[in-house]
Amino acid sequence: MKPRRTPWFSYLLVVAGAVIMVVPFLDMVMTSFKGPGEAGRLPYRFLPEKFHLDNYLAALEQLNMGLLFRNSVIMTAVAVASVLLTSSMAGYALAKLRFPGRPIVFRFVLATMMFPPFLFLIPDFLILTNWPLAGGNDLLGRGGDGGLTTSVAALFIPFLVSGFGIFLMRQFIVSIPDEVIEAARIDGAGEFTIWRHIILPQTTPVLITLGLLTFVGTWNEYVWSLLISTVNPDLMTLPVGIQLLQSYLDPNQTLPIVMAGLVISIVPVLTIFLLLQKYYIRGVMISGLK
């Protein structure tokens, strides 16, 4: 709609809303520069008296950031790679190959999306704990000390395959013309070559979208990582570590350090999001309308 007059009222609403969205983040950044004891002082002041950059160093030191980053990176990288690989492969089979049971498999994939993640928290944890021949377990999954939950694999295992990812890839691969695939087959290309050299290049934008959705979702994942970290603190991820730091420290003295830690943990995702925003937004639109 293109009204002739300047929509003052709309501007007012949107700017007021934007202030409510952005001020909490600004408050976090400002607090991260405040000095010891300054954060809890009354009356409240938005700006720090002096910009204390050393809070960032303190956060890096006290948090064991190297370990947290390593765990978050492993968890996210494996999940993204696996989701992209399995989704495009399964999506290709469901979209372009003919095989008995295809409608059933497709419906099954759709059905997997109906089950919310919290339902799997307890059984997944118990399955990993009793995983045969892992973490000292015997063949029947007994006797060991934590099974797979003490391995770094526990962080990413529940996120390796995505029903939504398969569905998304299938929807886009369906629209690749059959003639292109047909021509490659006549030239003697096998299905793997077709997948690798036709399907993957043709679906690159969707792969970026799916990869980005998976990246943000896994990097920010909280409940499962928290659970795994309580079993083995060496597997702590960034979001969990930040929260732990918060509960360790005396809030009034060290709140700026916590806020500095939060800034450090947010920046990687925020940067990637801002760079690849259009792909992410398209993903949300698609998942919103699936």
Next chain:
Amino acid sequence: MATVLHENEQRSPRGGASRRAGSVPSGMAKARRREAIVAYAFLSPSLLFFAIFLILPLIFAVVLALSAWGGFDLTQIEFVGLDNFAEILNPASTFVAPILVNTLVFAAGSVVLTLVASVVLANAINRLRFQGFWRTLYFLPIVTTVAAVGNIWKYLYEPSGGLINGVLNALGMSSVRFLADPDTALPSVVVVQAWASLGTAILILTAGLKNIPETYYEAAELDGAGSWRMFWNITLPLLRPTLLFVLITQVIAGLQSFALIIVMTGGGPGDATNVAGFEMYQQAFNFGMWGIASAMALVLFLIIFAITLLQLWLFRQRGEETS
């Protein structure tokens, strides 16, 4: 967008495979079998994963919900029928009230806030320049981890030194102990949940708004309708399917989310902000009550499942309307 997906569905490629098989009549059956084997090879990693981490856990969840189990040796699992359900759904237990009640209040409250704010804002943004920029601002919390969102707001709510009470004090009001007071704790968390979901809702509603033909507004303008009448008589009715969608997905998300509760309140003070997901988590992983916790998970799932069926039913209605 929904219609695009629908078209794709109909263009489902039977043609490709059969045409190929037809061109080599002698090897037709063999080619078909080979194609089926390749297809299942491509599907096998996903299907194997679903077998171990979808079907097996679902069975396990039901078995656990019907059993009493100490948590170590699976051979010592004891079948107790519906006892766990009887225990948690007993009116005297805390699961129904306050926990399930809190869960519904949390979901309903955040959804109402999100919906009202996102309709108003999506509509307003749609009239402005630099729409992408404005939507990005509203989208920031979506890409921020819940641990950060929760801690940022926890500090904003802080009675001594937090921004919100700072503003209240500057206006001459006394401080409110938002998260420490049982009366304000749940509404305070609800506001954060709504704040964090706003971006997605605005995005989806914007897509809905762009689908409303410009000509409707032009015709209404010729008839002398003002912006309010256009909003009530054109925008809202035509946005209804999108609104229903946002409503239902947000309700489902609200019913199951408890990460914000872990980060901000730990369910407290008392049980004031305890929700079903968090209670399930605690019963299982803090108290080792696997059976009780699994029964809670199933009850919550059934509630969500009923709402999902409602969603499918509404979509079917919508499909009939548009076709």
